[in-house]
Amino acid sequence: SLASPEIKFKFQEETHEVVDAQTYEIRETNRMVEEFMLLANIAVAKKLVQQFPQCAMLRRHPRPLPEQFESLLKTAKSFGVELDVSSSKALNDSLNRAERVFRQDPYAANLLRILTTRCMTQAVYFSSGEVSAPEYVHYGLAAPIYTHFTSPIRRYADVIVHRLLAASLGYASLPQDLQNSKKMQEVADNINHRHRCAQYAARSSIALHTRILLRDKVIEEDARIVRLLSNALVVLVPKYGVEGIVYLDQQRAPGTVDASSSAEDAFVLDENKLTLTSTDGRVFKVMNTVRVRVRVDTTGDHREGVVFELVSQKK
Numbered sequence: 001s002l003a004s005p006e007i008k009f010k011f012q013e014e015t016h017e018v019v020d021a022q023t024y025e026i027r028e029t030n031r032m033v034e035e036f037m038l039l040a041n042i043a044v045a046k047k048l049v050q051q052f053p054q055c056a057m058l059r060r061h062p063r064p065l066p067e068q069f070e071s072l073l074k075t076a077k078s079f080g081v082e083l084d085v086s087s088s089k090a091l092n093d094s095l096n097r098a099e100r101v102f103r104q105d106p107y108a109a110n111l112l113r114i115l116t117t118r119c120m121t122q123a124v125y126f127s128s129g130e131v132s133a134p135e136y137v138h139y140g141l142a143a144p145i146y147t148h149f150t151s152p153i154r155r156y157a158d159v160i161v162h163r164l165l166a167a168s169l170g171y172a173s174l175p176q177d178l179q180n181s182k183k184m185q186e187v188a189d190n191i192n193h194r195h196r197c198a199q200y201a202a203r204s205s206i207a208l209h210t211r212i213l214l215r216d217k218v219i220e221e222d223a224r225i226v227r228l229l230s231n232a233l234v235v236l237v238p239k240y241g242v243e244g245i246v247y248l249d250q251q252r253a254p255g256t257v258d259a260s261s262s263a264e265d266a267f268v269l270d271e272n273k274l275t276l277t278s279t280d281g282r283v284f285k286v287m288n289t290v291r292v293r294v295r296v297d298t299t300g301d302h303r304e305g306v307v308f309e310l311v312s313q314k315k
Helices: 028-051 066-078 088-101 107-117 156-167 179-215
Strands: 007-011 018-023 058-061 124-127 218-227 232-237 243-245 265-272 276-277 283-287 289-295 305-313
Touching: 007 265, 018 124, 018 179, 028 058, 058 156, 066 107, 088 107, 107 156, 107 218, 107 243, 156 179, 179 289, 218 283, 232 289, 243 289, 243 305, 283 289
Parallel strands: none
Antiparallel strands: 007 018, 058 124, 218 232, 218 289, 232 243, 265 276, 276 283, 289 305
């Protein structure tokens, strides 16, 4: 499966203040449970389409366009990894092989999965009667048909699916509205909209709690470069799951930070090799490790911002 970092915050029991943050660790038991859930969702999707071919609530994930993979393929190749994006299964097999290449650096393999996820389009709910069967495919899961069935306590789509399944098994009658493909699509569209809103809210919550955590402290941590700009690095700090921009035009010399520097370093961005090179010989590459200082800037007139500064490059 693909990956994206999930963050959890630790709170002080009495004051409920944020005291720590870390990425959620995925264990083998989590993966095993996930596999069974995927199988259940696929089995239910097949049953619903068989019983209600025009109004089943399904979930699809369109195949990304080839150009969306270009940067990822270059990044992987620069580390000796050949990714096959001809199909979702081929891509997943390639990522599994990459884990062996990065045996000495396990997080690099995980980061490659994160970068792969960012190439994808967003999965959406839909009514089976509004889309042709070949478009039912869920690319990210390498499944020809899929739905959400296993979490009715937290997703309304799963509640709809449970109602459909109950009707298909003869346990309950199906409401008239759920038998209409157009009506079902309206429900799906609303769920998709609400899901996007929930994602925005979650990101805002993470950003807020990160600022609260860092407000009175300065931390130094290893970070991975996930993207290169003309004079900056976009980095991800694995320990906290926070991401930000490190501007390089304020660096007077390698390994130092001087915000008052007026040095006019020139940087050359090579989009083929995915490297950023400065005139003083520093070379930055996607997925490489850098040491960064992370703090909250409270000097702004409006909301506080998280500032990332380069401390040094890691060999």
